[in-house]
Amino acid sequence: MNETFMKEKPVLPLILSMALPMVLSMLVNSLYNIVDSFFVAQISEDAMTALSLVYPVQNLINAVGIGFGIGINAVIAFYLGAGDREKADMAATQGLLLAVLHSVVLTIGCIAVMPAFLRMFTTSEAVVDLGLRYSVVAFAFTGIIVVGVTFEKIFQAVGSMKITMAALMSGCVANILLDPVLIFGLGPFPAMGMEGAALATGIGQTLSLVIYLAVYAARPMQVRLSRRHLALSRWMVLRLYAVGIPATLNLALPSILISALNAILAAYSQVYILVLGIYYKLQTFLYLPANGFVQGMRPLVGYNYGAGERQRVNQIYRIVLCMSGLIMAAGTVICLLIPGQLMALFTQTPETIQAGETALRIISAGFVVSAVSVTSSGALEGLGKGGPSLVIALCRYLLIILPAAWLLSRSFGPAGVWNAFWITEVVTAAVAYGVYRRAVRS
Numbered sequence: 001m002n003e004t005f006m007k008e009k010p011v012l013p014l015i016l017s018m019a020l021p022m023v024l025s026m027l028v029n030s031l032y033n034i035v036d037s038f039f040v041a042q043i044s045e046d047a048m049t050a051l052s053l054v055y056p057v058q059n060l061i062n063a064v065g066i067g068f069g070i071g072i073n074a075v076i077a078f079y080l081g082a083g084d085r086e087k088a089d090m091a092a093t094q095g096l097l098l099a100v101l102h103s104v105v106l107t108i109g110c111i112a113v114m115p116a117f118l119r120m121f122t123t124s125e126a127v128v129d130l131g132l133r134y135s136v137v138a139f140a141f142t143g144i145i146v147v148g149v150t151f152e153k154i155f156q157a158v159g160s161m162k163i164t165m166a167a168l169m170s171g172c173v174a175n176i177l178l179d180p181v182l183i184f185g186l187g188p189f190p191a192m193g194m195e196g197a198a199l200a201t202g203i204g205q206t207l208s209l210v211i212y213l214a215v216y217a218a219r220p221m222q223v224r225l226s227r228r229h230l231a232l233s234r235w236m237v238l239r240l241y242a243v244g245i246p247a248t249l250n251l252a253l254p255s256i257l258i259s260a261l262n263a264i265l266a267a268y269s270q271v272y273i274l275v276l277g278i279y280y281k282l283q284t285f286l287y288l289p290a291n292g293f294v295q296g297m298r299p300l301v302g303y304n305y306g307a308g309e310r311q312r313v314n315q316i317y318r319i320v321l322c323m324s325g326l327i328m329a330a331g332t333v334i335c336l337l338i339p340g341q342l343m344a345l346f347t348q349t350p351e352t353i354q355a356g357e358t359a360l361r362i363i364s365a366g367f368v369v370s371a372v373s374v375t376s377s378g379a380l381e382g383l384g385k386g387g388p389s390l391v392i393a394l395c396r397y398l399l400i401i402l403p404a405a406w407l408l409s410r411s412f413g414p415a416g417v418w419n420a421f422w423i424t425e426v427v428t429a430a431v432a433y434g435v436y437r438r439a440v441r442s
Helices: 011-043 046-079 083-121 125-139 144-155 162-184 194-218 236-266 270-308 311-339 337-341 352-381 386-399 400-414 413-442
Strands: none
Touching: 011 046, 011 162, 011 194, 011 236, 011 352, 046 083, 046 125, 046 144, 046 236, 046 270, 046 352, 046 386, 083 125, 083 144, 083 236, 083 337, 144 162, 144 194, 144 236, 144 386, 194 236, 194 270, 194 337, 236 270, 236 400, 236 413, 270 311, 270 337, 270 352, 270 400, 311 413, 337 352, 337 386, 352 386, 386 400, 386 413, 400 413
């Protein structure tokens, strides 16, 4: 492979070659999220509610793994662009070591807090029991999740998007196939219910990691893990965390947001907690494909920034912004035309479906403009500018939406919470574009 293709290939074909494999794998991942929730919903509505309540903690685990992986990705891509492979190897090695340490802390901490966490949002012991049964099994795979994401970001940093596509898609397809087998007990397998759903997910994630390890062992690549870099270097650790911590917070903030919104909605009915949980499952079908373009963009902007190609960085940003906007526009149309059918995938209760229709139609008003925030944040992370990216995330997930949701809910009930989503996206888009322009000029 031509090791300088990231700064020499024409921009549009380059973005498509890097992003389309990730978009395809993210679409499959989105399908997995929906199919997984569909099968859990067949157990009972309590089971789906339990899954919705566990989701913020699952998202926290993913946020730490992916966020720190973004830091690793950005540092590797920068040093490859600057022609310093030794430091790129150091970033990969020390990043993987720190990721393993993170996974140990997350496994112990998340399993320990779940009983108290679930009881913060429901008084139903049936829901708590289902949530605990799912989370204990799911969180046992935390180490595999975090290490798998780290290898994903290392492969992406060197432009090996087809490898990450194959690994992610294989894991997702395995998960989809195993869900009905392990949940309901098909053939020689016993019916495991919630534990089966969690185990299917864990097995799929394990398969993805096995593929990364096999490819890494079998073929040469620009970045290699090395024993001589295992001794942590203070300046490298600081550089990894300078991007990794803001990126982690960026991804973890939705967990805080969902938990806070659950608390607001619980005052009205548990139905609205379920609606919010279903919405977050459905919106992955939009935001994960858009995130595929962002994942393809990160190593490109990092590499070209390291190589001093500022004009290419701006071209890449503009093209990815347009692609993300088109995906969000398609999602808006779908949510306006068939919101009831989407909700009916997860519940047959008329009250829940009606409440969900209202929520989807209102929230979708902010989809298109959210492309500005998503693209700007991803570009800043690729440039190694974690602080400005965090400013965007704080506006989108905390500083604007929570006060707006609380205030509007006082006057309009649950509908006020749904309106807070699009209001937040409009305000944050203006902030995001200004933050991005200022950061790239500095």
